[in-house]
Amino acid sequence: MLASHADRERTVDVLRAGFAEGRLDQQELERRVARAYQARTVADLALLVSDLPQGPVPQTAPVQYVAPMAPATFLPRPPKTNEKAVGAMVCGVLCLATGGLTGIPAVILGHTARAEIRRTGDAGDTYALTGLVLGWLSTVGWALLIMLMILAAGV
Incomplete structure (x- = not known):
């Protein structure tokens, strides 16, 4: 023993x-x-x-016999996934379906989620980064499209 x-x-x-x-x-x-x-x-x-x-x-x-425990019993729990990171990714993916309306929320949620993840150690940085990239691509794409339409209308 x-x-x-x-x-x-x-x-x-x-x-x-x-x-x-x-x-x-x-x-x-x-x-x-x-x-x-x-x-x-x-x-x-x-x-x-x-x-x-x-x-x-x-x-x-x-002395007593103790049944072996499952190997996962002593493993630490994985950190929880940040909810704002998931929201950023969902908004980023929906940019195409909503015509870019969810691009700005994806950028805002992505930045706040990454700040929280750095502060708390939560998981989900990849989700937040995906939402940020898709949100910025949508926002910049729509901004360029609007500028090109304005230039074409002015000529």
Whole structure:
């Protein structure tokens, strides 16, 4: 069974008691304490105090079988996707269908989403960048088209 911090501390207490009674010298105490803090199992700890009157550290609970958990149990959760980034991408994609009306909202949402993503560490930077690019392309394209129409009407 793997040793806990409490198991290690109990072992160090037994070692210090043995030192206080004169059963261990300072060098032996320091060596055993260092080994106690590096021990991985309760059996390793029991060996360190087996020659002392307090004996091995008693196990507090019987050894029980623990079913293995799914590997994903200990993985950190991925960061949440920024909602404004998703909105920027949706507006950017809809630019063609709406005749460019969603281009400016895509640009605004894209810039605010990227600022929030940098500040909070959320996911979705690619969505925000996609919305920004499509929004700017739509806005610049419509601006050029309007300018060309004005120039053509003036000639």
